[in-house]
Amino acid sequence: MGGSQSTRKLSVDNENAIQVSQEALDRIQAQLSAKQPEPASQPPPQYAPPPPMYDSSKRQEAAAEEAYWARRIENLKRAHEKINSGMIVEYQKTLKEANELFELVQADKIANKLPPCQEEKAKVLECYSTNPDKSLLCSVLVSEFNDCVCKSRIAAVTASS
Template identity: 80%
Template sequence: MGGSQSTRKVTVDNEHAIQVSREALDRIQAQLDAKQAEQPVAQPAPQYLPPPPYDHKRQQEYAAEEAYWAQRIESLKRQHEKINSGMHLEYQKTLKEANELFNMVQGDKVVTKLAPCQEEKAKVLQCYSTNPDKTLVCSVLVNEFNDCVCKSRVAAVTASS
């Protein structure tokens, strides 16, 4: 059912299957000549003619329109320059504020470079190392360290505001 290809071959051995007589060729040639004679002779392509000269009224209208659009373009340029200058000023102002904030934060980091409550931290670590199995013995020192950290946070918040 169409699964295999056919092995049949067809060959044609007739090389001169169609022969045209000389009379038929003459009739075809005569018809072609008649058709060419019927076609009109090709006329030269029309040349471009310049537009008629403008009258004075049209010239004034075009001049007025040109002046309007030139004025409109200049107006838009001025508006664009105002917007650009305003944006440039805002950019400079924001950049200055950002630099001031950055410098302020950098100054605070330099001043408070050492973490607070270092002594209390050292005491807690010493207590834990000497009493590894008795962590509750160090609870008083841990509470002192916790109080110190809380006081440092409150001082940092009040200093920044």
């Protein structure tokens, strides 16, 4: 039971099969080879112009339609020019504002590049260089420099808040 394979053979007899002799095949092939494809000598298709309009009402209708589309195109061109000019004005305005903001930022960066209290610092250094052995004579200038530094720190903190 299932231990060996069974083989089945099936044969079908077709009584309707057509048999063609070799002689008939040779004649068919000779006829096919005798017929050679003819070159396409057809002229390319030409498009005829539209038929003339004999009716005057159709001519008037076509002229009115042409005028309508010409007006419509002109109106669209004018609308486009208005929109374009408005965009140019807005672009110039925005560019001007951006340049002003950029200039403010650049000026602020330049102002912030220098450390605060440069004048007071210069006075203190000058006092120390003129009085190398008497540093207590410069205590008033040092106090002013210290006050300036404290004020600039407070200003920086309040500006960033």
